[in-house]
Amino acid sequence: MPFSYPYFHPAVTVDCVVFGLDLAEAELKVMLIRRKLDPYKGSWALPGGFVHEEESLDEAAKRELTEETGLESVWLEQLYTFGAPGRDPRERVISVTYFALLKSAGLRVQASTDAAEAAWFSAAHPPPLAFDHAKILEKALERLKGKVRYQPIGFELLPPKFTLTQLQRLYEIVLDRPLDKRNFRKKVLATQLLLPLNEKEEGVAHRAAQLFRFDQRTYQRLSKQGYLFEV
Amino acid sequence: MPFSYPYFHPAVTVDCVVFGLDLAEAELKVMLIRRKLDPYKGSWALPGGFVHEEESLDEAAKRELTEETGLESVWLEQLYTFGAPGRDPRERVISVTYFALLKSAGLRVQASTDAAEAAWFSAAHPPPLAFDHAKILEKALERLKGKVRYQPIGFELLPPKFTLTQLQRLYEIVLDRPLDKRNFRKKVLATQLLLPLNEKEEGVAHRAAQLFRFDQRTYQRLSKQGYLFEV
DNA sequence: CCAAAAGTGTTCAGGCTACACCCATGT
DNA sequence: ACATGGGTGTAGCCTGAACACTTTTGG
Numbered sequence: 001m002p003f004s005y006p007y008f009h010p011a012v013t014v015d016c017v018v019f020g021l022d023l024a025e026a027e028l029k030v031m032l033i034r035r036k037l038d039p040y041k042g043s044w045a046l047p048g049g050f051v052h053e054e055e056s057l058d059e060a061a062k063r064e065l066t067e068e069t070g071l072e073s074v075w076l077e078q079l080y081t082f083g084a085p086g087r088d089p090r091e092r093v094i095s096v097t098y099f100a101l102l103k104s105a106g107l108r109v110q111a112s113t114d115a116a117e118a119a120w121f122s123a124a125h126p127p128p129l130a131f132d133h134a135k136i137l138e139k140a141l142e143r144l145k146g147k148v149r150y151q152p153i154g155f156e157l158l159p160p161k162f163t164l165t166q167l168q169r170l171y172e173i174v175l176d177r178p179l180d181k182r183n184f185r186k187k188v189l190a191t192q193l194l195l196p197l198n199e200k201e202e203g204v205a206h207r208a209a210q211l212f213r214f215d216q217r218t219y220q221r222l223s224k225q226g227y228l229f230e231v
Numbered sequence: 232m233p234f235s236y237p238y239f240h241p242a243v244t245v246d247c248v249v250f251g252l253d254l255a256e257a258e259l260k261v262m263l264i265r266r267k268l269d270p271y272k273g274s275w276a277l278p279g280g281f282v283h284e285e286e287s288l289d290e291a292a293k294r295e296l297t298e299e300t301g302l303e304s305v306w307l308e309q310l311y312t313f314g315a316p317g318r319d320p321r322e323r324v325i326s327v328t329y330f331a332l333l334k335s336a337g338l339r340v341q342a343s344t345d346a347a348e349a350a351w352f353s354a355a356h357p358p359p360l361a362f363d364h365a366k367i368l369e370k371a372l373e374r375l376k377g378k379v380r381y382q383p384i385g386f387e388l389l390p391p392k393f394t395l396t397q398l399q400r401l402y403e404i405v406l407d408r409p410l411d412k413r414n415f416r417k418k419v420l421a422t423q424l425l426l427p428l429n430e431k432e433e434g435v436a437h438r439a440a441q442l443f444r445f446d447q448r449t450y451q452r453l454s455k456q457g458y459l460f461e462v
Numbered sequence: 463c464c465a466a467a468a469g470t471g472t473t474c475a476g477g478c479t480a481c482a483c484c485c486a487t488g489t
Numbered sequence: 490a491c492a493t494g495g496g497t498g499t500a501g502c503c504t505g506a507a508c509a510c511t512t513t514t515g516g
Binding site: 002003004007009010011012034050051052053054056057078080081083084085090091092093094156198224 | 236281323325
């Protein structure tokens with residue numbers, strides 16, 4: 001018989017706030033699933049589920065994301081842990097939440113096993129959410145806004161090859177204010193973290209823009225030396 | 232019979248990284264307790280304990296802090312949740328960690344009920360710690376260094392009345408680099424968040440320094456308007 | 463009067479902001 | 490040819506860094 005500490009043992013879940021960028025609508029999106037089980041059956045909720053006995057919290061978050069939305073290889077970071085008594089009407093549940101950034105290439109999502117349906121919604125104006133998920137989303141937005149300014153995580157929301165205008169739109173959307181084109185370009189190019197590719201944008205009805213990719217290697221080298229990315 | 236989700240239910244603890252400032256030794260300190268129970272009986276560890284069924288995580292952190300160290304009214308913020316399988320040798324335990332800042336007035340601590348002994352150690356060079364507490368401490372230090380620069384939490388480590396030199400020492404210790412006296416004073420006074428008191432330092436064998444206090448009210452008003460404190 | 467820390471201004475360089483026009487491409 | 494977004498430089502301002510001496514107090 002396995003040892004068990006003689007104290008209260010709550011249920012523990014992970015929930016993920018998955019952000020995606022919609023450049024067409026110039027909006028930050030969040031992925032929600034429609035619950036097919038009680039409680040809150042039929043409501044929109046963050047993708048998530050119970051932590052298994054033999055997996056770490058990070059692994060649980062990755063697994064739930066894949067199971068519920070078919071998404072893989074997203075950027076994932078622990079956000080905050082919510083555990084107020086009563087946040088789940090049935091039993092006390094501690095929720096370790098993550099926030100995830102998805103390369104915007106495909107904003108299509110396949111719902112799968114656990115969830116009835118998955119879809120993207122405006123992150124700023126989401127529909128009513130199950131449990132305390134509105135509070136979780138708010139915290140995630142706050143973190144994203146704060147973090148995007150001093151860590152180059154914004155790139156996780158863009159396709160691997162992107163134009164400077166797309167990068168600027170990204171920051172304008174997340175920071176919710178307009179940026180000056182010339183100043184923005186000067187600044188991000190000065191970081192030396194954008195590698196110009198031998199490729200141009202395709203299929204546009206105007207002058208094709210230069211494509212760049214983010215230089216992950218150089219960034220990692222620089223940040224070990226105390227370099228601070230800032231926008 | 233109460234409802235219970237048919238999934239794994241781990242034990243859940245809160246652990247607190249309590250920082251204090253030792254201006255005499257110019258060092259950041261962390262409070263540790265000596266464990267009087269297995270596992271790791273006799274080792275130094277972060278103060279903490281199991282979450283009760285009817286209390287929130289924040290409440291649990293406050294309660295443990297008071298029970299184990301006699302400390303009250305410290306600044307407390309959730310840090311990170313650690314839950315790797317195997318981090319407790321007996322049973323899987325999820326630990327929601329907090330970091331706490333203690334006004335340095337009294338760096339004495341009374342051990343009480345749960346713990347055999349409580350004492351202050353160098354935060355940079357702690358003794359060997361139980362469980363994965365070394366990793367937790369490291370994360371807390373990282374957070375403190377990052378946060379102190381853009382949020383005025385440093386004041387939580389000083390007595391309510393302090394001199395500009397003490398404030399400068401604090402930042403020098405936390406950021407681990409020397410700061411220029413004149414530039415530092417210009418900058419912090421420009422924030423308008425330091426109120427000069429009609430009092431001077433006492434009992435020193437040299438010119439007595441002006442005492443200040445931090446203007447919490449004004450800060451809250453300004454930060455609602457999007458003001459960003461920076462050092 | 464000596465030791466110890468408090469207190470105080472100016473100069474210079476680099477970064478940030480504001481701002482407008484020509485260019486390349488597809489239809 | 491025109492519509493659409495791509496791409497580029499400069500000038501003023503402000504902020505951050507460097508730097509040394511006088512003042513006050515207690516012993």
